[in-house]
Amino acid sequence: xxxxxxxxxxxxxxxxxxxxxxxxxxxxxxxxxxxxxxxxxxxxxxxxxxxxxxxxxxxxxxxxxxxxxxxxxxxxxxxxxxxxxxxxxxxxxxxxxxxxxxxxxxxxxxxxxxxxxxxxxxxxxxxxxxxxxxxxxxxxxxxxxxxxxxxxx
Numbered sequence: 001x002x003x004x005x006x007x008x009x010x011x012x013x014x015x016x017x018x019x020x021x022x023x024x025x026x027x028x029x030x031x032x033x034x035x036x037x038x039x040x041x042x043x044x045x046x047x048x049x050x051x052x053x054x055x056x057x058x059x060x061x062x063x064x065x066x067x068x069x070x071x072x073x074x075x076x077x078x079x080x081x082x083x084x085x086x087x088x089x090x091x092x093x094x095x096x097x098x099x100x101x102x103x104x105x106x107x108x109x110x111x112x113x114x115x116x117x118x119x120x121x122x123x124x125x126x127x128x129x130x131x132x133x134x135x136x137x138x139x140x141x142x143x144x145x146x147x148x149x150x151x152x153x
Contacts, residue, residue, distance in 0.1 A: 109142025
C-alpha cells in the first residue's frame with residue numbers, strides 16, 4: 001500500500017527541529033519558530049516548526065506561510081483555536097493568530113520575494129504555484145498562499 005502525506009525524511013526533519021527547540025537550540029534553525037497548537041479533533045498538544053516570512057519585533061508579531069497549504073494540520077488547528085503560544089529563539093510568547101486576506105497575502109509575498117528570492121521561489125514550487133520572478137507572478141502566488149500573522153498578546 002502506498003503511503004500518503006509527508007515523506008519519512010521530511011517527518012524526521014520536522015521532529016528533529018522540534019527536539020532542537022525543546023533542547024534550547026532553536027536559534028540554530030535561523031528564522032524559525034516553534035508553534036504550539038491543539039489538535040482540533042483529538043484535543044492533544046501539538047508542535048510544528050515554521051519558517052518566519054516577516055517579523056515585527058516591536059509588537060512583537062511573526063508572519064508564517066502554510067507551506068503545505070490551508071489543509072496543513074497546524075493551520076486548521078489555529079482556525080479552531082487562534083490563541084496559542086510560540087517559541088521564537090528561547091523565548092515563549094502568548095499569541096493570537098490572525099489570518100491574512102488574499103490581498104494582504106499578495107503584498108506579503110511580493111515583499112518576501114524581494115528579501116529572500118530563492119526561498120520565495122521554493123515556497124511557490126512546494127505549493128505548485130508557477131512564478132517567473134516578476135512582481136505580478138509573486139502577487140498572484142501570494143493570493144493563493146495561506147498566511148498567518150501571530151500577534152503577541
